[in-house]
Amino acid sequence: MNSLNGTLGSGESSAAMFSLTQLQYHLGQATMGWNWFSIGAGLLTLLGGARSSPPLVDRTWNGTEYGCKCYLGDDCWPSDDSWVGLNSTVDGNLVVTIPPGAACHDTFEGPLGTVATYDAAACADATAMFADESWNVEKPAAALWTYFTNDTCRPTLNPSEPCTLGNYGVYVIVAKTKDHIKAGVDFARENNLRLIIRNTGHDFIGRSTGWGALVINTHSFQDIEFIAEYSGPGDYHSQAVTIGAGVQGRALLTKAHDQEPPVAVLTGECPTVGVAGGLIQGGGHGPLTPTYGMTADTALSFDVVTAAGEFLTANADENPDLFWALKGGGPSAYAVVLSVTMKTFPEQASTGTIIEINSTHTTDPEVFWEGVRIFHKYSNRIVDAGLYAYFELSEMRLHVKPIVGFKKEVAETTSTLQPLFDEFKANGIPYSTYEKYYPSLFDLYIDLFEDEEAGTSALTGGWMFAHQDVEENNDGIIEAFRTVMSPREDLNSQGFIIGHLWDAGHSVSVSNSATHPRFRNSTNFAIVALPVPFGATLAQKEDLQNVLTNIQDAAMKKAGPNGCAYINEGDPTQPDWQDHFWGSEYPKLLEIRKKWDPNGVFYAIATPGTEDWEVIEYGTRLCRKL
Structure with missing residues (x-):
């Protein structure tokens, strides 16, 4: 693969991302000493080319035949024009992942080439803040707990230590609108890419990272709207709140407390947990669970993007099977949540x-x-x-x-x-x-x-x-x-x-x-x-x-x-994770998953319908057993 012997410029490495627009700019700066390639054929070579290919890539691992997602280096990997087109569709919000600790290393040796990354000030910041949840949440692709990143590219006092991408996704869509999310889902589906949905990176089991993947970051969806009386559908008619996919517990509870009169919401116990995404889809428990049940029990309606790229509402009347599954049936399994409407309750001493x-x-x-x-x-x-x-x-x-x-x-x-x-x-x-x-x-x-x-x-x-x-x-x-x-x-x-x-x-x-x-x-x-x-x-x-x-x-x-x-x-x-995680609910959840995502556009380990999928080749390629 060709090497990119460039620099990021002051402060860019600390952002843990490199936009495709910046990439285009640097590719054209030969007169400034940048050893980049043109945005045309050069980038096509860099990205491994792209031609039509079967939906799954044939692969053999330990004697077993698999059909795999498409990865950099495969013939099916999208062309430079495709990535540039995606970047245009998402209004310039497609970025290249660079791990948060890269500023402490001389170079980042990524799958797209080698980039000079050392920045003393940014390294000092990364070293001081690497254990801080909020600092990591604001990074486009950072995982709060690093095991599933392959512990790559941590802050160091030795800049010559290697810094690689590890198991982070290659590209991130820092989504600002629901159309950006749809564009990412469509692009992943049409190109058979591994797709990761990431909000905060508050994740113990590696669902926010994935080797070679396209990541959709939903954290910018921060809208919070309180409803004096929810009018249905369903039999609940009282106070409620609609929150965007990126809203975290502390922010939601602060807004709830500011209402007149103050209200309470069932969030997780950790203040940095994203409420609308993985928490509710996993079930969700917190300080109000003894009084009002699981967080999922308080959900009234979801707005989502499906695996087919459709915008839908799921509630007691519209798409009730999807509504039920989103309430605890597994994160990143049925649709991407854009927003959720939840019950609120009177605040109490x-x-x-x-x-x-x-x-x-x-x-x-x-x-x-x-x-x-x-x-x-x-x-x-x-x-x-x-x-x-x-x-x-x-x-x-x-x-x-x-x-x-x-x-x-x-x-x-x-x-x-x-x-x-x-x-x-x-x-x-x-x-x-x-x-x-x-x-x-x-x-x-x-x-x-x-x-x-x-x-x-x-x-x-x-x-x-x-x-x-x-x-x-x-x-x-x-x-x-x-x-x-x-x-x-x-x-x-x-x-x-x-x-x-x-x-x-x-x-x-x-x-x-x-x-x-x-x-x-x-x-x-x-x-x-x-x-x-x-x-x-x-x-x-x-x-x-x-x-x-x-x-x-x-x-x-x-x-x-x-x-x-x-x-x-x-x-x-x-x-037997199926029974341990869902018990008697599992057969119904499996049926719903097959209906709403029959081809496995979404993947999170040990969620309904993933029995035939496996991450092979030492934790890298996501493949279906044939």
Whole structure:
């Protein structure tokens, strides 16, 4: 492949993108010393050419025949004129992906050629902000957790280190209008490209990245419109809000709090999560789940672009099958969400409680784990009272922040928790606790809920424990937690759990969404995380994936036979993921997927209809088994 020996200019590398318009400009600047090619035949050579080809590209991998998406270097890859035409159609918003850490490297060695990228000021910014969620969200293609990018091109003190594209998409449409999204869907469908829908990059299982893909970034869709009384369709006639695909939790709740009177919306617990896209399509859980169910339960209507490139509305009357599937049936599976209309609820005063047991309280592991056992023993009591709790569990650290009492006075929450505190004291468990009354849930949310840390590399699994599991086998659940913490002798204290105590059926016993029915009897949904060292070999990655699936998650499932898994925060490689993620809803979801996307324009791992698709050749090409 020809080399592009150019520079990006000050500040461009920090933007992690390079527009096709800039590419055209630089290609014409030979008099300025740029070694670029003309926008005609030269770029055609650069991009690998484009001629007609079968819908799928024949490929053999490990003795198995596949039909694959089209990638750079294949005869079917779109021509230079096609990419330039797409850029024109999307009003110049087609950009070339450059990883966020490229400013710290002398060059970016991308699939389109080599570009000089080092910029000291931009490198300092990337180094300082690489762990900041909001900084990463604003990048066109960045993934907040880097494992599925192949941990490529991180900030470094050694600029000579290689910087490659890894598993990022080649091009990104930074969509500003719904027509831009349609253009991207049409282009991917007509050229058999792998298509990624990316909003915030808040993604544990690699759905926001994809080797060689075209990415559609929906984050600029930030409209928020409150509705005094939703008039249907459906039987709901009260307050609502319509939000664009890019709106995040904190921004939505801030706008909701500014209403007269203030209202509440069911968002995720993390303030940076995009609400309309992956959250609702995966189901969605948050502080209001005990009161109003899953986020998907609050959806009233969607505006979408389908795999066929059609603009449609999906609600109780129009396209009701698509409406149901979009509510928890899997992200990036049926259509691209442009906006969603959701229920809102009266804002209420709330109480927040923090509980800590850590190495400042005790250095005795058995005392610590007895405290964890007692805490979890009362998890059914907590959710039965309509409380919500978020906790983090690692070696010698139980951090419960917060327990949320929506619409509850401090005395009411204290009454629920007092038996837990009494048992702590009776068993000599040292702990600290803090309670506070807030005039609104919004005030509690801003004060007690925290952004997560970006830039880390980890594998993620998880399991939900039902009421019956906690009641009958709490001690077994705690043993599973200990297995997660130290799954193997060489991985002692490496595991991590993020727990969420909520009962999605506490007030919404019958689901109107595609989420797993077992969530209506939930007590603790616990995320399992296992860090992956930067620079891990393929063999190391395969080994750690085996540990996550067959040791950590397996222990959780054995301890909770009445539970299930959650598509947004689970292990997509687990056996029988169809049943674990959706249970009895799966056959209907599969039928709907075949109707709305029969050719697999959309792909997100372990979503309905992806059984025959596989990412082969060491995590690169997306292919269908023949």
